[in-house]
Amino acid sequence: DVKVTQSSRYLVKRTGEKVFLECVQDMDHENMFWYRQDPGLGLRLIYFSYDVKMKEKGDIPEGYSVSREKKERFSLILESASTNQTSMYLCASSQSRGKAFFGQGTRLTVV
């Protein structure tokens, strides 16, 4: 069974902390994505990657960075967490023509 695994389902961090959200896929997909989901705003793309070490900014990259050192792993980094980054974060992977597979989501609360 195909799988996209996010490292945490729930996370609480303090303002100013550096936060790492990890995502691993086992399908050898070339594309990986990080979204945040907020009520009324849908899924907004933060960053995506179409190959190892390649990354592209999405629609809301400010305050975030990413890392893709291996094909199966795509990390989202909040360099200095702020309360407005409290949200649900979803990771996904896909082939270029295929459907996307999603992780179970990480609900991040920054206090």
Place this chain on the structure above:
Amino acid sequence: AQTVTQSQPEMSVQEAETVTLSCTYDTSENNYYLFWYKQPPSRQMILVIRQEAYKQQNATENRFSVNFQKAAKSFSLKISDSQLGDTAMYFCAFMKPRGGEYGNKLVFGAGTILRVKS
């Protein structure tokens, strides 16, 4: 840039009836893919249906079908014989294949909450 618009924040339908969710998108591309995803209360996103823009025939998956109007840039989802388990948030999404600006970028609309009533 590609954008996806879902103009219906919420909809409701009686069990066994038919409902249509709307989606429009904006692109200058000729070749692309469109998707409908479902997110039930469990939060797990599930692909409902996929359409390739170069195919004129509308995609169908059991009770789910689409009305793809390429010239109008419209991609609506029809759910027939609605079931309680169809209650979820539905997202329309757009992907341009690799190459050029925004290649491989998967963009979503804001979503439509669908409630199926017994």
